[in-house]
Amino acid sequence: xxxxxxxxxxxxxxxxxxxxxxxxSLDFQATTMFWYRQFPKQSLMLMATxxxxxxxxxxxxxxxxxxxxxxxxxxxxxxxxxxxHPEDSSFYICSAKTDFRTxxxxxxxxxxxxxx
Amino acid sequence: AQKVTQAQTEISVVEKEDVTLxxxxxxxxxxxxxxxxxxxxxxxxxxLIRRNSFDEQNEISGRYSWNFQKSTSSFNFTxxxxxxxxxxxxxxxxxxxxxxxxxxxxxGKGITLSVRP
Numbered sequence: 001x002x003x004x005x006x007x008x009x010x011x012x013x014x015x016x017x018x019x020x021x022x023x024x025s026l027d028f029q030a031t032t033m034f035w036y037r038q039f040p041k042q043s044l045m046l047m048a049t050x051x052x053x054x055x056x057x058x059x060x061x062x063x064x065x066x067x068x069x070x071x072x073x074x075x076x077x078x079x080x081x082x083x084x085h086p087e088d089s090s091f092y093i094c095s096a097k098t099d100f101r102t103x104x105x106x107x108x109x110x111x112x113x114x115x116x
Numbered sequence: 117a118q119k120v121t122q123a124q125t126e127i128s129v130v131e132k133e134d135v136t137l138x139x140x141x142x143x144x145x146x147x148x149x150x151x152x153x154x155x156x157x158x159x160x161x162x163x164l165i166r167r168n169s170f171d172e173q174n175e176i177s178g179r180y181s182w183n184f185q186k187s188t189s190s191f192n193f194t195x196x197x198x199x200x201x202x203x204x205x206x207x208x209x210x211x212x213x214x215x216x217x218x219x220x221x222x223x224g225k226g227i228t229l230s231v232r233p
Contacts, residue, residue, distance in 0.1 A: 034220055043207065043225045044161075049217045057217060091159060099215040107153075107161040 003027055004096045006108035013084055013115055021079045021111045023094030029074035030096035034105065035067075038091040050077050084115040118143045120210050122224035129198055130232050137193040137227050139208030145169075150184065150191045151209040151221065161207070167191060198231045205229070 003026040013019050023033060032051055036044040050056040050071035058064050066088075068080040077096075081088050091112055095105040119142040129135045141150065152164040165175065167184050175182050179196045195202055205228050209221040 032216060032219065041228075043223045044221075046220050046222075049220055051217070093159075093161065095161075095221075097219060104163060104166070105219065105221065107163075109158070109160040112159075 004030075004094065004106045004108040006092075006094055006111050008111060009109060010112045011114070013113070015085055015115055016083055018080055018082045019084055019113060021081075021092055021094075021113070023077045023079070023096065023108050025075045025096040025098075025106070028096075028098050028106075030077075031074070031099045032097050033071055033077040034095045034097075035069060035077075035079050036093045036095070038093060038110075040091075044093060047079075081113065084113070086115045089113055089115045118145075118148075118210050118212070118222045120208050120222055120224035122208055122227050124227045125225070126228045126230070128230045128232065131200060132197050133231075134194060134196050135198050135229065135231075137195075137206050137208075137229070139191045139193065139224060141189050141191065141208070141210050143210060143212070145212050147212075149211045149214060151211070152182065152191075152193050153207045153209060155205040155207060155226070157204070164193075164206075195229075198229075200231050200233055203229055203231045 005024045007022045035047045038044045047062045048056045048058045048069050050069050052071045052074045056069035071077040091110050093110045094108045097105045121140045148169045150167045154162040181194045183192045205226045207226045208224045211221050212218040
């Protein structure tokens with residue numbers, strides 16, 4: 001089946017620094033990628049939708065300047081958490097989909113971010 | 117606005133018991149798509165099923181079965197003869213479309229299923 005990778009799987013950073021998380025579709029071209037955030041024992045909340053070559057669409061309440069999303073190619077999207085704070089600590093999950101296959105969203109394994 | 121409600125938060129059963137996970141959804145769309153995902157302790161979401169709003173036929177896949185009823189806006193998931201490996205968090209989700217930005221998923225809060233040996 002389709003594979004989506006995320007890197008890194010875990011990251012610990014100090015408060016005030018920036019962290020970049022990569023999401024790659026390994027065997028298909030993703031027309032759309034989604035970024036979700038999951039707090040411990042909670043649901044997944046959509047942060048933003050990105051399409052290759054265009055600006056990301058952020059959900060209400062998500063700070064665009066804090067969570068920078070770049071969808072540089074059909075196989076790569078990045079999420080940069082800028083000036084991270086402890087409250088940004090969370091599990092970030094990306095998903096990728098193509099409109100030309102089975103229409104499924106393929107989820108990455110997630111990135112655990114801890115801000116100290 | 118779309119909403120998915122999973123009223124059960126945690127369920128604990130003994131191995132070989134049958135268990136049903138409830139999902140109720142709200143949408144104003146006439147066409148929509150329903151999903152179930154499994155999230156084991158590793159964290160990676162595993163796709164289980166997708167259902168279209170115009171197809172109310174129930175589905176069975178091995179020990180898994182799904183009951184979709186538009187009249188009650190429910191899409192329940194039953195595991196027959198549960199096994200320890202079924203222990204995970206199960207999410208029900210809803211989307212408006214299968215393509216483009218509106219294929220984004222609205223998730224329920226998830227149900228933590230624990231299957232004891």
